[in-house]
Amino acid sequence: NMRGDKKESSIHRIQEVALEDVEMSRDYDVIKTLGEGCFAKVLLATHRRTSTTIVLKAIHTELTGVKDFYREFHYSYHLSPHPNILSVYSVVFKADDCFVFAQEYAPLGDLAGNVRAGGLPEQACKNIAQQLASALEFLHSKDLVHRDLKLENILVFAADMSKVKLCDFGSTRRDGSLVTKTKCTWHPFIPPEVCEVVSNERYHCRTTADCWQLGIIIFVCLTGCPPWQSADSISDPAYCGFLRWQKRRTTKIPPQFRRFSSRLLRMFRRLLEHKADKRSSVSEVNKYLKDAWMERKSPAATAVGGGTSSSAAAVSGDKRDYLNMYQDHGDEHNQLSDEITRSGVIAAQMSSVDISADRKPTDAGDDQHDHIITLGPKLHQKNITLYSL
Secondary structure, eight states, X not given: OOSOOXXXXXXXXXXXXXXXXXXXXXXXXXXXXXXXXXXXXXXXXXXXXXXXXXXXXXXXXXXXXXXXXXXXXXXXHHHTTSTTBOOEEEEEEEETTEEEEEEOOOTTOBGGGTOOTTOOOHHHHHHHHHHHHHHHXXXXXXXXXXXXXXXXXXEESSTTSSSEEEOOOTTOEETTOEEEOOOOSOGGGSOHHHHTSOTTOEEEOOHHHHHHHHHHHHHHHHHSSOSOSOOOTTTOHHHHHHHHHHTTSOOOOOGGGTTBOHHHHHHHHHHTOSSGGGOOOGGGGGGGTTSOOBSSOOGGGGSTTOSOOHHHHTOOTHHHHHHHHTTOOOHHHHHSOOSOOTTSOOOOOOOSOXXXXXXXXXXXXXXXXXXXXXXXXXXXXXXXXXXXX
């Protein structure tokens, strides 16, 4: 039943696409492997029958179950009408040991390849914050939690950051879902309520986790490094200092936040609230876009990659390693999206592709896409069944 209950909208009814088995060497000329991560590889290829050049994200079947693949494709496809969410196209099939779908090209790579020591100019950071808040508001309006917000999952389409897009919905779940905490090394972005959960234990995921991660992303964009290694109120001194200030146990602003204006400090205080139930929503960002964010302008903030700020210079030990993660991308990576991102997701070059789409977001209750996407002649017919997660 394609109609379903009004409450059980299509976004929560996973489309189980009938996957055609395709012999890659027969149907596609693979030009090159653009990159490979733990869970996926990205191929630049030409579809022989249509001469359509396309980029394919191939997810290893040994590491990803078919239902997990359906979920990622379904969410990616149904969310892509939003202008700040990466477009995914109706090309999906199985080949050898991979599930495959096609997605959009990001000409300037990801944010991790564009943020340097000292951070980005203030206006660029505001551009990023506004667009991410918009994408996340859209996501949250559909009762979905991204759960994996980080610089690698934000793709850049304009050098001044006037166009960025959120990608990688492999971890996306419905708000309130029970999920299992896995061992994760991306500590600066993990909210405190998740840090407190023991590995392999289950917990309820909430949209407030995305709000926290948005706050960390904005901080990294402004400074070039994370504010702490982990939001652990016991073991991380930098976070402990922030928490004392946030709870008003001290008037001393933490060193890594002293460059910021009083208005920006207020925003961080609300987005990075330790207690998830008191944390502001992502729309909080919009209240501060017209305010000055930096109290004292850093020389590095006037040009991307130009020197090191005082906050970056103060970083030492393990924390410096986190800073270096955002400095080691070469110029080629910064300008050309020719390497896979750390999470195994990339939007790589798509040429000779005929794309027509209504980019306006669909309503939460829509049962069908309101936009039509064409990749040359239609490659695969979709037979759809539905199940709920």
